[in-house]
Amino acid sequence: MLQAAARRGGLRLLGAPHRPSQALIDASGAQRLYSAGIDGARAGVQTAETSSPASAPKAPAVLQLHSDEEVQTALNALGAHGLAILDFTAVWCPPCKMIAPLYEQLAASHPAINFYKVDIDGEAVRGTVLEQAVSSVPTFVSYRGGKRLDQFSGADRAALQLMVDALSSAAA
Known part of the structure; x- marks a missing residue:
């Protein structure tokens, strides 16, 4: 329900609103993590880039x-x-x-x-x-x-x- 309702401006919201972190996937497919809630209020909104879903995790060498x-x-x-x-x-x-x-x-x-x-x-x-x-x-x-x-x-x-x-x- 949340995923379908939160699609706006090329971003898709993943997760539940009561979670301290939210994952957003932009139009290019790159996933970004946002801290929100109490943690976000204390430190401002913080983002962390994660890999694109299209790229598979690299196996250890x-x-x-x-x-x-x-x-x-x-x-x-x-x-x-x-x-x-x-x-x-x-x-x-x-x-x-x-x-x-x-x-x-x-x-x-x-x-x-x-x-x-x-x-x-x-x-x-x-x-x-x-x-x-x-x-x-x-x-x-x-x-x-x-x-x-x-x-x-x-x-x-x-x-x-x-x-x-x-x-x-x-x-x-």
């Missing part, structure tokens, strides 16, 4: 795999030519924390490569950790078409960059 089955599914999904890097890591590992921003940056700038993280302390990934012979963290393993190509351990920024560059050239 690095996906967390929580079980042996998820790892196997991810590798099987690569097909014959898909590329991936698995980062075997642990939350308590300082070198893992040190190299994580670079790993995420590389993931964001190389969309042709699938970047995954596997926390070695998860009980559900024990089989994968043993199968991949992970003895220290961080350990990075690269794949093409589900087949293992390369592996190194340690927070070596240059080695990680070389691994990504090698996979990128394989994608071309």
Whole structure:
């Protein structure tokens, strides 16, 4: 009832009038949030831009795999030519924390490569950790078409960059 009755001037009001925030969608489809009610009276009307409904939320560049089955599914999904890097890591590992921003940056700038993280302390990934012979963290393993190509351990920024560059050239 409120949505249909409140359509004015190219704006459509979403929400109920007793809510402290209202969402308005302008003619371009962009959604704006307005604070009103007591909060709005105290601070004036405030707006916050949100994404257009037409744009889908962006998937994270690095996906967390929580079980042996998820790892196997991810590798099987690569097909014959898909590329991936698995980062075997642990939350308590300082070198893992040190190299994580670079790993995420590389993931964001190389969309042709699938970047995954596997926390070695998860009980559900024990089989994968043993199968991949992970003895220290961080350990990075690269794949093409589900087949293992390369592996190194340690927070070596240059080695990680070389691994990504090698996979990128394989994608071309």
